[in-house]
Amino acid sequence: VTSARFQVVAFSGSVRAASSNTGLVHLAARLAAERWPDELAVSITDVVRDLPWYDEDLEAAPPESVVTWRDMVSAADALLLGMPEYNFGPSGLAKNAIDWLTRPPAVRVLQGKVMAMMTSGGKGGGNRVQDTLALILQLLGNTVVDEPRVQIAMGMTRIGADGATDDAEVIDAVSAKLEALVAALRTRA
Numbered sequence: 208v209t210s211a212r213f214q215v216v217a218f219s220g221s222v223r224a225a226s227s228n229t230g231l232v233h234l235a236a237r238l239a240a241e242r243w244p245d246e247l248a249v250s251i252t253d254v255v256r257d258l259p260w261y262d263e264d265l266e267a268a269p270p271e272s273v274v275t276w277r278d279m280v281s282a283a284d285a286l287l288l289g290m291p292e293y294n295f296g297p298s299g300l301a302k303n304a305i306d307w308l309t310r311p312p313a314v315r316v317l318q319g320k321v322m323a324m325m326t327s328g329g330k331g332g333g334n335r336v337q338d339t340l341a342l343i344l345q346l347l348g349n350t351v352v353d354e355p356r357v358q359i360a361m362g363m364t365r366i367g368a369d370g371a372t373d374d375a376e377v378i379d380a381v382s383a384k385l386e387a388l389v390a391a392l393r394t395r396a
């Protein structure tokens with residue numbers, strides 16, 4: 208947590224070492240720090256990798272990873288997701304991370320958040336997962352920043368996992384997404 212106006216928690220739905228979706232998250236964090244230092248504080252977390260599979264039996268005494276994940280999201284204004292498209296939907300890791308934020312229902316932390324997704328996919332750029340996930344996130348009571356889309360075709364050849372890229376189209380798409388995210392956060396504030 209920094210003194211920036213809006214706290215954004217970011218994670219990648221891909222654990223692949225060279226993941227381009229992880230790259231989109233890193234690129235976004237860098238652009239946010241450069242262009243909106245007073246407004247956006249983007250914290251990238253890997254704690255989603257440590258979460259066990261969702262299990263109601265663990266709710267009585269949730270493991271540390273679950274508590275950390277919930278606390279981070281609870282303190283955040285927005286979530287930024289590097290979201291691969293696996294068979295037209297989110298990765299299992301991403302869905303599991305989301306499910307942990309919704310239980311128990313009385314203390315659901317995933318509501319009232321501003322959500323933005325970025326996808327690096329195959330030839331189609333992963334043009335289905337965001338519709339699927341947007342519906343879920345909206346039903347949970349969040350605001351999805353739907354447009355402009357970041358759907359990068361064959362992104363695995365266009366950006367490194369550290370966010371390094373000289374692809375202007377990728378940089379412009381991520382910048383435009385952040386601009387829309389800032390605008391949505393300002394409107395909501």
Ligand SMILES: Cc1cc2nc3c(=O)[nH]c(=O)nc-3n(C[C@H](O)[C@H](O)[C@H](O)COP(=O)(O)O)c2cc1C
Nearest residue numbers: 221223226227228291292293294295328329333363
């Ligand atoms: C199980 C699986 C299913 C996939 N399904 C899709 C798909 O429906 N649409 C798509 O665009 N790409 C699909 N892909 C390709 C991924 O988008 C591609 O592997 C992508 O680069 C993964 O992102 P990463 O670089 O962050 O690991 C699939 C990949 C896997 C492993």
